[in-house]
Amino acid sequence: MIKKKFIIIISICLVHFFLNNVQAVEPDEILKNQKQELRARDISKNIRCMVCQNQSIDESNAPLAKDLRILIREKIKEGKNNDEIYEFLTDRYGDFILLNPPFKLNTLVLWFFPFIFFGIGIFIIFFHNKKSKQN
């Protein structure tokens, strides 16, 4: 009985694991050249779907996401490199379209705050230990 339950739970977990990997790319979009297709997938995973905002266009079923996936594939076929494609998109939609915020002056706080807080934490622990040892 326990074994049965265990198997059910494991299979539910597995299904969920694979569901997470489901992508929205439709068969007619896929490029014949596998190398180019992989590049397109790679870029799509870094591009935010502006309609759903917390999904990448690789996962989103929104019409705009589909349009952007096709556009990226067209640019790749034209021979554009990844940076040119990212630039094309940020020129139109701003840095917000990138799921990874770029390293810029106005994102410095975002990038460095975790380290600063980590440093403060270490300092507090260290200070605390020293004090209690003295006591």
Added chain:
Amino acid sequence: MKKQLLIIPFIIFLFILLTFFYLLAIERNPSELPSNLLDKKIPKFETESLLKNERFISAKEFGKEKILVNFFATWCQPCRTEHTYIKRFSKEKGIRIIGINYKDNPKKAVEWLRKLGNPYSDVPVDKNGRIAIDWGVYGIPETFVINSNGIIKYRHIGPVTKKIYKKINLLISDIE
């Protein structure tokens, strides 16, 4: 000394809490994003016109006077809602409005404009949504205010409401 230091995390926590509360309390639409095209020249485009027999060439149309650009489609319900205000812009303000017909059925679009009234001076057709991408559009209806130098001065995402109508009206009077 030690006890005084212990109060610091509490203060930081309180500060963060207040910041979050402030962001929740102020009137703000998180889906509204700043446009990357603000204060930039309009993206050039060339396409067919829905109502005229000649092609629509953006270089010929913009840069002479203030223009409103409105992305719309017949399948978009909020576009129908805001249509009264778009008509008011053309009637009361006499401003030229270019309505870009986004991914639509041309026949339905012609019929829609005949029924609801046509405030647009021209209707360029964006068949596959590529013009909209060049404008950074992600959810129609969207409305742009262009000044007489062909520079984008304002962008509104979503339907024009009474409040937005007043705001854009003031803006039209303010810009050159």
